[in-house]
Amino acid sequence: MYRQMVLVRTLDERIWMLNRQGKAAIVASSQGHEAGQIGSVWALDRSKDQFYIYYRDLAVMLTLGMTPVEIMSGFLAKEGEPLSGARQFPTHGAYPELGLVNLSNVVGTHIPQAVGVALAAKMRGEDSVVIAYFGDGASSVGDCHEAMNFAAIHKLPVVFFCENNRYAISVPLSKQMMVDSIAARAEGYGMPGIEIDGCDIIAVYEATAAAASRARSGGGPSFIEAQVERYLPHTSDDDDTRYRSKEELEEARKRDPLIILSAQLKESGLLTDEIEARFASEARDIVDEATDVVESAPYPSVERFYANVYAEE
Amino acid sequence: MREEMRRDDRVFVMGEDIGARGGVFLATEGFLQEFGERRVIDTPLAESSIAAIALGAAMHGMRPIAEIEFADFIWPTINQMVGEAARVRYGTNGKMSVPMVLRAPQGGGVRGALYHSQSVEAFFAHTPGLKVVTPATPYDAKGLLKSAIRDEDPVVFLEHKRTYRLVRGYVPDEEYTIPIGRADVKLEGQDLSVVTYGLMLHHCIEAARALESEGISVEVVDLRTVRPIDRETVIESVRKTGKALIVHEDTKAGGIGAEVAGIIGEDAFEYLDGPVTRLAGPEVPPMPFAPTLEAEFMLSTDKISAAIRRLAAY
Ligand SMILES: Cc1ncc(C[n+]2csc(CCOP(=O)(O)OP(=O)(O)O)c2C)c(N)n1
Ligand SMILES: [Mg+2]
Numbered sequence: 001m002y003r004q005m006v007l008v009r010t011l012d013e014r015i016w017m018l019n020r021q022g023k024a025a026i027v028a029s030s031q032g033h034e035a036g037q038i039g040s041v042w043a044l045d046r047s048k049d050q051f052y053i054y055y056r057d058l059a060v061m062l063t064l065g066m067t068p069v070e071i072m073s074g075f076l077a078k079e080g081e082p083l084s085g086a087r088q089f090p091t092h093g094a095y096p097e098l099g100l101v102n103l104s105n106v107v108g109t110h111i112p113q114a115v116g117v118a119l120a121a122k123m124r125g126e127d128s129v130v131i132a133y134f135g136d137g138a139s140s141v142g143d144c145h146e147a148m149n150f151a152a153i154h155k156l157p158v159v160f161f162c163e164n165n166r167y168a169i170s171v172p173l174s175k176q177m178m179v180d181s182i183a184a185r186a187e188g189y190g191m192p193g194i195e196i197d198g199c200d201i202i203a204v205y206e207a208t209a210a211a212a213s214r215a216r217s218g219g220g221p222s223f224i225e226a227q228v229e230r231y232l233p234h235t236s237d238d239d240d241t242r243y244r245s246k247e248e249l250e251e252a253r254k255r256d257p258l259i260i261l262s263a264q265l266k267e268s269g270l271l272t273d274e275i276e277a278r279f280a281s282e283a284r285d286i287v288d289e290a291t292d293v294v295e296s297a298p299y300p301s302v303e304r305f306y307a308n309v310y311a312e313e
Numbered sequence: 314m315r316e317e318m319r320r321d322d323r324v325f326v327m328g329e330d331i332g333a334r335g336g337v338f339l340a341t342e343g344f345l346q347e348f349g350e351r352r353v354i355d356t357p358l359a360e361s362s363i364a365a366i367a368l369g370a371a372m373h374g375m376r377p378i379a380e381i382e383f384a385d386f387i388w389p390t391i392n393q394m395v396g397e398a399a400r401v402r403y404g405t406n407g408k409m410s411v412p413m414v415l416r417a418p419q420g421g422g423v424r425g426a427l428y429h430s431q432s433v434e435a436f437f438a439h440t441p442g443l444k445v446v447t448p449a450t451p452y453d454a455k456g457l458l459k460s461a462i463r464d465e466d467p468v469v470f471l472e473h474k475r476t477y478r479l480v481r482g483y484v485p486d487e488e489y490t491i492p493i494g495r496a497d498v499k500l501e502g503q504d505l506s507v508v509t510y511g512l513m514l515h516h517c518i519e520a521a522r523a524l525e526s527e528g529i530s531v532e533v534v535d536l537r538t539v540r541p542i543d544r545e546t547v548i549e550s551v552r553k554t555g556k557a558l559i560v561h562e563d564t565k566a567g568g569i570g571a572e573v574a575g576i577i578g579e580d581a582f583e584y585l586d587g588p589v590t591r592l593a594g595p596e597v598p599p600m601p602f603a604p605t606l607e608a609e610f611m612l613s614t615d616k617i618s619a620a621i622r623r624l625a626a627y
Contacts, residue, residue: 025424086603089428092427137358140359170330
């Protein structure tokens with residue numbers, strides 16, 4: 001887990017840099033969200049569960065098995081990009097072999113879709129679980145509420161995983177809702193909701209494992225509110241100095257999931273400075289190599305421009 | 314918007330990130346400081362309610378300008394705009410009305426991919442009861458926005474986001490309005506009429522200027538409003554030139570071009586010296602991300618010039 005977290009942070013930093021160099025058109029960073037994303041994937045069954053993610057879930061993608069080259073080819077829109085053939089924004093499209101789906105940039109639309117996937121799984125007698133990842137902002141959309149209601153009525157195997165970083169672009173939580181707890185809404189729809197420290201990977205793992213086993217045993221959906229941090233502007237197009245203070249960001253930095261996990265591991269004697277340094281240099285090598293590979297790849301050709309609007313003969 | 318908010322305290326703005334952030338395209342920069350939180354409302358992320366709440370406020374004496382951050386997220390408002398706002402006057406037999414503006418940046422060529430590039434005008438333009446405005450120049454945008462805010466009926470106001478940075482133009486400080494439903498001949502010519510709107514106007518003008526040297530005299534008509542369409546201006550131009558090319562970025566089938574072609578067929582048929590021709594976006598979801606694929610989707614000055622040459626030679 002720690003190794004993955006180091007790798008995803010290194011990759012994320014590199015992609016942001018590629019944006020600043022004018023090579024990646026748009027980037028939404030996962031920095032500060034990693035523990036929630038990695039811990040939740042580990043708590044599920046990667047051989048059969050379905051992951052309906054959103055644009056900030058770089059660490060979910062990597063933990064599910066996408067390679068840094070594959071991920072980076074999305075950001076640079078290169079030939080062979082596996083999710084959408086570089087038709088979509090980075091991180092969007094689907095990788096069915098990994099149970100990974102990120103159809104749309106339209107916030108919240110995937111939440112009821114994930115419920116539909118769970119309905120089908122139940123109808124087909126599968127014991128798979130569907131997890132829907134989304135932000136605090138997405139929890140305001142009608143679709144989210146309608147999805148929770150339906151999932152609860154039909155006791156569907158869904159985990160609603162809300163990555164609460166307290167901002168929808170610039171709009172702070174206080175202007176999004178009058179309640180302190182998003183998870184508290186779950187009870188109103190007839191499912192358990194819990195708030196957890198989303199920067200603590202162990203807490204995330206335990207909560208998600210409990211929700212998954214409840215879902216798998218026919219107990220129905222659960223709602224997890226993982227309190228995370230967003231260290232960078234909303235996307236590379238945003239300027240967060242317009243609405244966020246330096247002090248607030250400094251405070252958030254103290255909850256860096258990478259630092260928390262490193263301290264936890266060192267305390268229990270599982271990690272040494274030496275291993276830590278090795279992981280870091282290993283990650284740099286992997287990301288360097290991926291950068292070279294993807295930078296030298298061509299853009300997609302227009303040959304298949306009209307393909308896949310409809311089923312083909 | 315600022316001038317209208319100073320002039321009329323019933324006018325207020327609501328939408329995502331329009332307060333401290335000043336809007337994702339900075340359209341409302343400084344508004345929060347000047348008008349306060351009461352008239353500059355940062356909303357939760359929920360488009361259906363943004364339209365519906367504006368609709369309600371408009372029925373009760375206010376003049377809301379509701380912003381949808383990108384037109385690609387406008388679909389939940391269809392229920393409220395097409396299903397409700399458009400019918401309020403008719404359905405109450407004139408007793409109630411909805412003087413609101415729904416603003417949204419639209420259009421592509423900005424590496425916005427499938428969900429930050431679409432043109433949505435045709436969906437709304439199909440609806441009696443709505444007005445749909447698609448300005449192309451800063452001058453027109455100001456005059457038309459003022460008219461939209463003062464209009465007694467719901468107006469969908471669609472700005473091409475690429476024009477925000479690409480197009481610079483003189484905008485007088487003083488007060489003026491431009492009537493909704495009036496097209497504008499942006500360039501006069503004799504041989505062929507190009508009917509267009511939005512970002513494509515600029516490519517069409519560029520193409521027309523370049524073709525002067527080849528001896529082709531092109532008239533460029535900017536619709537400015539796609540509902541209602543200014544039939545007279547279109548017809549007058551086509552009767553003069555005898556040839557019509559309609560150009561829009563949006564995909565072709567069921568688009569505004571079909572409507573314009575219908576109008577020309579009805580009212581200028583005997584004057585035509587060539588087929589009424591449409592040049593529009595290709596029939597794929599708008600529009601792919603990779604630069605090579607995006608360029609394939611977007612019309613350009615070159616593609617437009619080629620279409621003009623072909624029709625002129627007919
Ligand atoms: C329906 C819709 N409305 C608006 C947007 C523009 N937008 C993109 S992300 C975003 C904020 C989402 O915030 P949140 O759900 O908290 O996720 P976060 O980015 O904070 O992880 C907004 C308003 C959108 N993509 N879709
Ligand atoms: Mg958020």
